[in-house]
Amino acid sequence: MHWRLVIGLLLLASFNRETIGKRFLNLKPIPIQHEDESSTEGSTNPTPTSTTTPSNRDITIGPCKWAIGRSCPDPDVKYYIYTRHNPMDRQCLHIDESLEKSNLTDSYFNPRYPTKIIIHGYNSDMFLHPLQQMREEYLAKADYNIIYVDWSILSPGPCYISAVHNTKHAGTCTAQLVERLVETGNTDIHVIGFSLGAQVPNYIARNLSSFMLPRITGLDPAMPLFITSGKADKLDPSDASYVDVIHTNALVQGKMERCGHADFYMNGGIMQPGCNGQKINSFACSHQRAPAYFLESIRSPKGFWGWACSGYISYLLGMCPPTNFLLEAGENIRPTTRGMFMIDTNDSSPFALGKWTDLPTLGAKQPQWRVPTQKLKAPPNQGVDPLLHHIDQFGKLAANFNNLQMWPTEQDPYEHWTSFSPEQKENDSDGDSVEEQDPVEFIEPDDRQMISTEARPTQSWWDYRRNLTYGFMEDNIFSVPTVD
Numbered sequence: 001m002h003w004r005l006v007i008g009l010l011l012l013a014s015f016n017r018e019t020i021g022k023r024f025l026n027l028k029p030i031p032i033q034h035e036d037e038s039s040t041e042g043s044t045n046p047t048p049t050s051t052t053t054p055s056n057r058d059i060t061i062g063p064c065k066w067a068i069g070r071s072c073p074d075p076d077v078k079y080y081i082y083t084r085h086n087p088m089d090r091q092c093l094h095i096d097e098s099l100e101k102s103n104l105t106d107s108y109f110n111p112r113y114p115t116k117i118i119i120h121g122y123n124s125d126m127f128l129h130p131l132q133q134m135r136e137e138y139l140a141k142a143d144y145n146i147i148y149v150d151w152s153i154l155s156p157g158p159c160y161i162s163a164v165h166n167t168k169h170a171g172t173c174t175a176q177l178v179e180r181l182v183e184t185g186n187t188d189i190h191v192i193g194f195s196l197g198a199q200v201p202n203y204i205a206r207n208l209s210s211f212m213l214p215r216i217t218g219l220d221p222a223m224p225l226f227i228t229s230g231k232a233d234k235l236d237p238s239d240a241s242y243v244d245v246i247h248t249n250a251l252v253q254g255k256m257e258r259c260g261h262a263d264f265y266m267n268g269g270i271m272q273p274g275c276n277g278q279k280i281n282s283f284a285c286s287h288q289r290a291p292a293y294f295l296e297s298i299r300s301p302k303g304f305w306g307w308a309c310s311g312y313i314s315y316l317l318g319m320c321p322p323t324n325f326l327l328e329a330g331e332n333i334r335p336t337t338r339g340m341f342m343i344d345t346n347d348s349s350p351f352a353l354g355k356w357t358d359l360p361t362l363g364a365k366q367p368q369w370r371v372p373t374q375k376l377k378a379p380p381n382q383g384v385d386p387l388l389h390h391i392d393q394f395g396k397l398a399a400n401f402n403n404l405q406m407w408p409t410e411q412d413p414y415e416h417w418t419s420f421s422p423e424q425k426e427n428d429s430d431g432d433s434v435e436e437q438d439p440v441e442f443i444e445p446d447d448r449q450m451i452s453t454e455a456r457p458t459q460s461w462w463d464y465r466r467n468l469t470y471g472f473m474e475d476n477i478f479s480v481p482t483v484d
Contacts, residue, residue, distance in 0.1 A: 079174075081108065093177070097176070104184065115144070121155070134146075135148075149165070149174055174202055204239075206239075216242075218244075219294055220235075220246060220253065222253065271286050304352050309339075338389075433452065
């Protein structure tokens with residue numbers, strides 16, 4: 001009985017396996033579709049623009065995409081490296097959670113060379129002209145690892161709101177890149193961000209656990225939607241050991257407030273000279289001058305030099321005139337530079353004016369001496385002392401008029417001074433007149449030995465008068481002129 005039941009179950013199972021397998025289990029495998037390959041089944045579906053399938057939490061409205069709940073590495077955040085071994089042909093870097101899973105060591109990356117990480121902004125990509133020229137300038141200057149962060153899929157136009165949201169995700173993934181660089185022993189890392197890309201380094205710094213970026217350069221950091229943001233959501237001096245910022249289109253596309261250890265306001269920081277006659281919008285022209293100025297500073301023989309200012313209100317009130325205390329901005333800035341600075345530039349390339357001097361001291365305004373339109377004529381000589389012709393309108397004479405030293409004794413040299421005229425000399429018969437007295441009599445005994453008894457050269461009245469007029473004096477002030 002039992003063995004019949006067992007045989008029947010085996011036959012039933014064999015029958016069901018054949019029929020069910022033909023109907024349900026005989027399924028064709030789904031072909032794996034690579035990024036550069038098409039389906040072997042002749043599928044006509046086009047390759048999607050995005051290189052990754054959005055997570056279930058992503059929000060997509062038209063071309064705008066909010067990256068929510070994504071992890072890194074993310075194919076929508078790409079990294080490309082250029083070195084002197086491949087100055088024109090980029091290498092794509094795959095950065096993962098560990099150095100072994102990344103291809104950083106298989107590329108031309110050299111941990112002995114400084115690394116520049118360049119991040120583009122909104123509605124742009126890594127091929128923005130001044131950003132690409134930075135690679136050429138750096139590699140012409142020295143050996144560098146030039147790494148571009150391409151997050152253009154997450155920052156397309158006109159999706160500015162979603163692009164602002166995605167800066168956090170781009171910064172989180174780029175922090176993973178920085179960690180892999182540090183694992184190779186490379187710590188000389190300089191992050192350069194333009195516009196909205198200048199806000200990404202904030203999130204890079206927030207996601208680094210045990211390493212602080214040595215330097216961040218913000219090129220006209222984006223202002224819209226960042227005015228009321230806290231320090232955790234925008235670029236600020238705490239994001240790196242040194243943060244320098246260049247402002248070119250403040251209050252429009254760029255920020256007005258200071259956000260670095262050193263902030264440089266080019267030509268006032270709002271509008272740039274030479275942008276009014278351009279084909280593009282003057283605001284866009286001024287905004288893109290920030291990377292243009294920094295690009296030129298890499299190898300400029302002159303450099304961009306600015307003078308300090310206490311605040312932008314002080315600048316608007318004319319309280320920050322140019323001074324000769326100048327500090328350089330751009331690539332070659334000194335890490336000790338701190339504060340707010342104003343810089344003037346040319347209206348076309350080359351923009352750098354170099355180091356110049358306008359005023360002698362910091363904050364002191366040099367008086368502008370002008371030639372008077374009408375010369376003042378001295379009154380005619382009426383027998384008065386010639387010194388009276390050189391007093392100012394307040395009745396004062398300059399203390400150093402005759403360049404006299406302080407009299408060594410208590411005797412006042414002008415005590416026995418008298419006016420002199422030829423008529424008085426002829427009519428004076430008194431032998432005890434002041435003019436005929438020996439000047440030695442008016443000097444203390446201790447000082448008599450200092451006076452030489454040698455004959456002094458005679459001096460005409462006109463020479464004597466001329467000497468008084470022009471501030472010269474021969475020997476001592478008691479020299480009596482000889483009347484011819």
